[in-house]
Amino acid sequence: MSGTLYGLGVGPGDPELLTLKALRLIRENRVIAVPGNDTKSSVAYQIVKGAYPELDEKELIPVAMPMTKDKEVLEDNHNKAADAVESYLKQGENVVFLTLGDPTVYSTYLYVHKRILERGYQAEIVSGITSFCAVAARLNMGLVEMAEPLHVIPATYKAEEMDNLLKLPGTKVLMKSGKRLKAVRESILRSGQKAVMIENCGMPDEKIYESAEEIPEEAGYYTLLIVKEK
Structure with a gap:
């Protein structure tokens, strides 16, 4: 059975604004995708770390999300991100993907979300404070x-x-x-x-x-x- 991708909004910056549902999913799942090339320098990582010090015990996947308007570069990185997530989903592992604010508002996570759905996997959005x-x-x-x-x-x-x-x-x-x-x-x-x-x-x-x-x-x-x- 395939795993599920959770696009998880971590809020705008204050760790105390992380929702109970977000914290539960982070606790319950082993694989956490973090936007950026270096997971520990990611703002999303730092927010969650402030509320959940045990975050480093998880398997953290860095997901490159370059700040560019080059469509080819973006397409390539979004596909690579989906590939990385899929490699866990097809093994039956859930993946919790951290994203700032709420995943439905100008979020780069949505590009991965759409690709995972197109590939036939389950993906859910977990609201965060905008x-x-x-x-x-x-x-x-x-x-x-x-x-x-x-x-x-x-x-x-x-x-x-x-x-x-x-x-x-x-x-x-x-x-x-x-x-x-x-x-x-x-x-x-x-x-x-x-x-x-x-x-x-x-x-x-x-x-x-x-x-x-x-x-x-x-x-x-x-x-x-x-x-x-x-």
Whole structure:
């Protein structure tokens, strides 16, 4: 009998936000897939390690997930990741694949998930706390109320496109903003809206910026902004 792949959301950074279901599956299964070439430097590994010190007793599989837009490189790495997972599944071993936040939101895990299903194996998604919900909670604020819409936007658009997106009604969540932060900040200031930002939410080096004016021109990959109309 073949094993099952579990795409497991570990939350945004704080080990205490790991769900009970996630922790149970990690405890119950021997093989843990970790995104990155070096498992112990992976943020997902560090989050789980904070809640489950025995993680190193498991068989940890490093899964390369390069940050590139090259379709051929991505396709090759996604297939290799699926191959690595399949080698355990066909032996009857379950594989728990760690992924930041929630696996359904801009997750590289989904590319492996789809391939494993296409190959005829069982694969399940285990929800984790999303980064934007954790950021709102950390800032002691709500995301939306009453009939307000919520827009989740990757901050990779050009300036004119971002200007138009910020005109959308309701709350805008801007993810993956690090490399384009200067341009995003300028768009927010032009829009006249209020914004807050957290870099590395729930991690030891967390930084909070409470207005658009405070937002720096550069920040790390794990940067998220919440933009609201005044």
